[in-house]
Amino acid sequence: MNDASALSTTPADAGASVVSAVTGTVPVVASVTAVIVTRGANPWFRRTLAAVRAQHRAPTRLVVVDVATATATSGYADLQLGDARFVAASRARTFGEGVAAALREEPDGQWLWLLHDDSAPDPGALGALLRAVEHSSAVAVAGAKQRRWPTAPASSVTRLDDARRIPELLEVGVTTSRGGRRVSVVEPHEIDQGQHDARDDVLGVGLAGALVRRNVWDELGGTDPELGPFGDGLDLCRRARLAGHRVVVVPGAVVEHAQLSLHRVDPTDGAHPGDPDPDDGGDASFGARRRSELYLRLVGAPLALLPLLVVWLVLCAPFRAMYRLVLKQPGHARDELLAPLLVLVRVPGLVRARRSVRRTSTVPRRAVRPLQQDWREGAAQRRDRRLSAAEQRRSAFAPSELERAELAQLATRRRVALGAVALALVVLTGLVFASLTGALASGERLVGGALLPASSTWGELWSATTTGWVESGFGHPAPADPVLAVVLGASVLTAGHVQVAVNLLLVASFLASGLGAWFAAGALTRWNPARAWAALVWAASPALLLAVGQGRLGALVAHAALPWFVLATLRGVGVVVDDRISPASGPLDAAGRGPARRLGTPSLGALAGAALLLVPVAAGAPALLAVAVVGVVVAALATAVTSARPRRYVRLLLVPVPALVVLGPFLWHVGRTWGRQGGGWRLLLASPGNPTGYDAVAPWQSALGWPARPGTALGTSGAWVTVVSWALVGSVALVAVVALVRSRRPVATRVAWLVAAAGVALAAAAPHVTVATSVSGLVRAWPGPGTSVVVAGLLAAALLGLPERTVLRGRYEERHRGRQAARAAVVVVALAVPCAAVGTWVVHQVDPTRHTVGDLTLTGTPVVPPVGQQMQASGARLLLLDAVPTTGAVPTVRYTLLRADGTQLVDSSVVVDGRAARAALEGASPEPTSPEAQLAQVVAQLAGDGVAPSSRGIADTMSDLGVGGVLLPADGTTRGSARTALTARLDTVPGLARVTEGQSSVLWRVALPGAGAAQTSTSGAWATLRDGDGKVLRSLASHDAEVDLDLPARTSATTLVLASHAHRHWSATLDGRPLARADGGGTTWQQEFTVPAGRGGHLVVTYDAPHRALWLWSSGVLLLVVILLALPVRRRRVVLR
Amino acid sequence: MTRLWRRAALGGTGLVAVALVAGGAALAPHVLPDAPAAASDALAHRTGTVEVAPGDRMLVCPAPARLTDPDSGGDAQFKASPVPTTSQLGALALASGAGTLRTLDGTKVGTLAASPGGDGASVLREGSPLPGGLVLRAPAPDDGADRVAAAVASTTSSGDLRGLVAASCQTPGSVAWLAGGDTTVGSSTQLVLQNPGLTPATVSVRAWGPDGEIPLASSASLVVPAGKEVVRLLEAAAPGVDRLVVEVKASGGLVSAYLQHATLAGIVPQGVDDVVPGSAPAQHLALAGVVSRGEAISDKRAPVLRLLAPGHAATTTVSLWGPKGRVHLRGAEQLTLDAGQVVDVPLGGLPRGTYSVSVDADRPVVAGVVEQRPGTTGAAGQPAPDGSKTPWDRAWVPAQALPDGSEAAKAAGPADAGEVALPSGTSRAVVLSALPGDRSADAKAAGGVKATVRLFDATGAQVLSRPTTITAGTTSVLDVGALAPGKDVAGVAVDAVTPSGGASLVWGVVASTGAASSGVPSGGAPGQLVSVLAPVPSVRSGGTVAAQEDPTLGLP
16 A cells, blocks of 8 residues: 555545455455456566456456467466466457457356556556446446556566656546547646546546446447457447446546557567657557547448548548648658558458447437537647647746856857858848849849740740750750759749749859858857858859859759758758857866767758758759768768667668659669760769850869869959969868867768768869860860869868867856957958958959849840740741851851740750760761751851852741741841841842841741741741641641640641651640651651541640659659658757756 | 777878878879860861852843933923933853843843853843843852853933943842932932842932932832832932932842933933942942043043042042053042042043052042043034033943952962953953052052953854953053954953952953044043943852851840
8 A cells, every 4th residue: 555546546445445454355246357468478467467466356257368479388487377267369369359268268257357468457446446336237337547657667566666656647538529539638648636536427448447347248249359459448438338338437446557559569578678658659559549540430430421431531641641741750641641541441340340339229329429529628628738738848948047148148149140141141142133133033034154044934844844855956855954943943932933033043042052051050060150151151162153153053053052951961860069058067178178069869850851952952963962872871871880879870861862753854864874875974964054164173173162263263363363262262171181180070070071072073073074065165064063062071071170169258268368369360361261252253253234243144135026936936936047257268157946035944955965965076967867957957058158049948948847937136246247148148038038127136937838928927837737748738836845726627638747856755636536646758857647637626746754744743742741841840949958 | 999999090081081182183184084075076066067059140230221201301302312222231151050031020031041161151142122120040050159240231322311321230239339420400310229039128228428428308218129120319319419429228138229320411411321339338449441531630521539438537549550550640649538428539630541440548438430421412423622512421430349458468379350241232441450459659569460351252152362461550451342353242251360469450341332432542442432341250159158056146
């Protein structure tokens, strides 16, 4: 008898205990068969058995059922069963079957007392239960009040007599909501103070420690065999209720329940696993419980509502799973998704259960309604729980006044420094882009260098990104550039304005890079000047400046996203440092450093964030994805061997998965062409956009962060430039070298150096790889991403080597004015170097009066006049011509084929460029019959010297090529008399009709005889309908290499011709029925379909890349999962003690 | 021990890491293979080299001379055109495919056989009456260098149009500079625009006079429909301008433009001729075939050089190159031209002879020369002593661009200098001048030009091939009639031009008909009715074009 049990026992029970102290155990008047179902001999069972034996009112019979399947009898060596009967029921799968096995040999007996092996009853439990039932024949089930099994030493089999132990309630009867959700009146960790002792009639009770009338048990057929350990009691009680019996909870009877099933502790484990963690809330058994709950709802629902309920459950599952993902419980999300499906396949069990309910029911279903929780109570309970959880979080960390003040001071200093850095970055952005802001926001185009205009709509961007057909020239089957995915995402932010999104990426790059570096540096050091230094160096990195100045969108995105990715990864694996407020708890070492710092906890959300942030990094520079994959694999392998907690690193392996899937088609193409001549691996190094060359530098200069020659990059030269350009990263490298010798985290420092080495390799290899061709010759891969990695690695190493601020200055530290001044001077110099570098760049590369930034120029004037755009909108392509004044003997004319207002970002493809580069390297000229060669021929004939061609054949060829017009741009290089001559020549070409008059750009349309006479109608279009002789009957409006229109029937068979390379993935349907391909005798390059005579209808022409839907769905679902996981919902702890 | 191991391991990895970075940076150039060079340089530059087939050669011939207002008059005795105008067309093809002669609107008039090659030529002649402007179209030979010339001459023996109007047919273009004509009382200057193409052309016209550019109210912009001819009277748009220069710019199609300039003194014809396009504004110009009858310095009938610096004020040097070498034009050799003001320089006081005029300026200028010949009042054929009653005829000489001195020195190897088709019924003198590269006032002429003059008769056979050497700075005149007596010479070509010492050849043909005029130097073409035909240059078409794909085209 102890104080704790005295708390809960009633006075009557106290009297019985007095009697039993004198007379020994009092036999029960009613015959009670106690059944303990155990799984093997385990410590909990021993205590349970002892507790049953210690009952003041002993059960009439005691049956021990062992349901363990293969337990050696040696496991029971020291077990004293006494007069208890032992039943081995290795076939029993559930508690109910175990009880049934026990009862098979027990024909009589009025009551069953059901006990789990982990439920130890108080000595007066049985007495209390019997007293509750002895005056009422209506009670069929009497449940006990369940308390948490006390935290006890593993070896203890006796009750812990510890007065300080606080009894925690687990269950005082359960009920369900109206919808069938199991609810308990007991809050988690609620302390038993007798507050629920007034409860009596309930819907259900847990079977552990419950007294069940034997004939009711037999009548109901015991527990439902489909139910495992969860919900079986509730189900039995509910059926008992429906059969007209009462179910009561007896607060006087106390059972201590360890809930081994809930925590999925296997008691048969040889070693005692210790106490289950009460905080995990039964995470391990969530799926099983969810399945039981759904099963019970299906069993309990009225038949009429059953189909509705099934649909509802299945439809709800994804949303519940999403909610679980937001709560960072991916396992639960999986369970939520699977549970309805697993339950629904158990149709026979469901039918049997429903039939059994119907058979035993004597009262209508509504009889149990008063016992269920109504929605009002449910809402109140949820609100209470939310409030208490919030309160608990608030009170979890309660700093003292002193700590509060220090925290406030730390926060103030941090915010001031952050504000200063942000201000500096805003000023920099303003200096660079201020003169362009208004124009950029209104969607004017910043073009030049590698940056192409993006006048496409969101839909065009989407189809360009996903179809796998690149529309440049005559079309190519090629995956879209990965960077388009980033632009696609950014244009969601700008409500579908793609050009604004591109502008936004450019303008925000300094801010995003600098702030990212600030926060990422915060994971390595908490010294604010060091963080500011890192932010400025990163924002002044040559890789970023050159990417902005040359319009290299990919390198820019990668550079801006890289620090955020690093930060998320470090947080994800929990190797970040946090602000510490208490003074160092140990003595400082010789270097003045405090004891090693405890690192943070790994965060699933941050890891998901890292996975999400790797997508822009990889899309901007696919080579960095390769580096990241190698990095995480090496990290996972290395830590799996060496680390005590390898799991946090093994989870890293999942980080590249979203990027791998989103870049799937591109990587698939790279892999497919990997080993061929020219090598698909080059595409990993290629930078998207217009191929632009650069002045290559020696690798040692790349190792100092310069992807191209500093002189040309900064637009000036001289001693000043030399000093500034090398000091920028050189100083970082110096500190990084020192960090190898003295660092707080030597291993991390070395990892950072290895990262830098990978960057050097990348940057040094890039100029040796040919990725594209341009009018000025072969283009080598841009080393920018490599130098970004170099700077990142060196910066990280340097930050790890800088002295950490261990205590707050001015509070605990005496002032060393000299040292302070020296330190301040060093900080000022360190911060001045990046400012000087970026200032030099701004002064020489940014021209606010001419609205240029480096190679970028702001332009608001369209390349194609509006009437030309109208022609393009109806499916025509325009041939842009520009004769270049050359000194050579051969006249040169430049041309390009436009389907929009200028060559679009979506039309550039590193894959197509790579093919051209490979052809140039191999010297493989295009076939003379290829459309490319034909177009060159047309261009030469149009713009050649001398007298214009007089035949209409040239217009016919243009029409075949889908060229609807010829455009002489406004500000081409052809000027003066040469331009006049070219204009005159084009004027006289038969089949070309001048459209514009008196404008700076001159436009002709291809007008074959018989074609419409309207100004914008043209005989050349991407999709045309032709008769048997190849004569154009009609040009079809097309959009994004797709046709979607109503076609009237014609009396003779016609051919649908696409001015696009033939490919087997083209498909055309007329009213849903596919059209036959016309092979054109194998001589044509176009894709052709035969439209039978007399058939009309809705014509749809599309290009269907293989597995497109699969890729889109998997990317979408994966991104959704990652985004949900990355959503910051749980407040993180800011401060570690 | 473990601490030692740990320190050693950390130190080792640190060294390795630094070595990787530093070594990678230092050794990369030696380890990595060099970037491969392109096997196809053209493909590396996105360039395709394309052979372009030569196109058709098109020559547009001026219409025969016609009256400005044919319906005026009424009195039969004072009819403006008492006698009909006879017009002739001659075409000569030294190298071309078979061509056709059509009217502007496409009616076929004649056929020019393909050139037989070798020394022969094919000749087409059409006689009066010509239906107006004609277009000769002939495909270029395979090598693209075609040599086709055509000319139209119309002769009127009396009446307002008395005179010989002859001009070589011209290749239609988008720009034409017409230096000549005036719109004072008694003069008529018709601007004739011909569009032989298939697309309508929009033509803008600018005119300059002595006081600068003349605002042309109505005629500034015209549309010339495809296959049509448009005639505008400049005296209506810009009356009372005694020195006129006209620029014609076409867009939408190529046009051929000329001025028909006719002058009357009362009822006495003072000369008629076509002002055909000369060189566009250039710094070095030459005009061949200026015949001086030895006029006095103040003689108003002396040849006149018309100059205009259209854009900027220019300082020009005018040099005259006669049969015996350079003749200095005292007081008028150095001229400063104000921008936009047309200046006439009288070339009186020259010794009798045939000259070529060169104009060298520091800024682009345009130039033209007019020369006049007196006729007879009566049937006797003698010139009247009193000039007032004497009918005159005039000839406008178009300017040819001269290569720059340095360019001329570079030009190597023999080249042809074009050809002139000669309509029948005229006497002709071929004027050849070798202009030295250095034409400054005190320079000594050096070098010369060797050339071969070939003459063809009406059947196309070559009747003469004479190698000629012209000393630099001199002009030589070949009388076609004397060189090929009794032959009906249908064309002349100047071939195998081999300049030396920086000299360059300039030539033209002076054609005349009628009785010999007074004071005309010997050497051919002495008739009273005169015109000067400029050579039709050979044109090379087709050849190789580099087509370069540039996606950034049109973007700034």
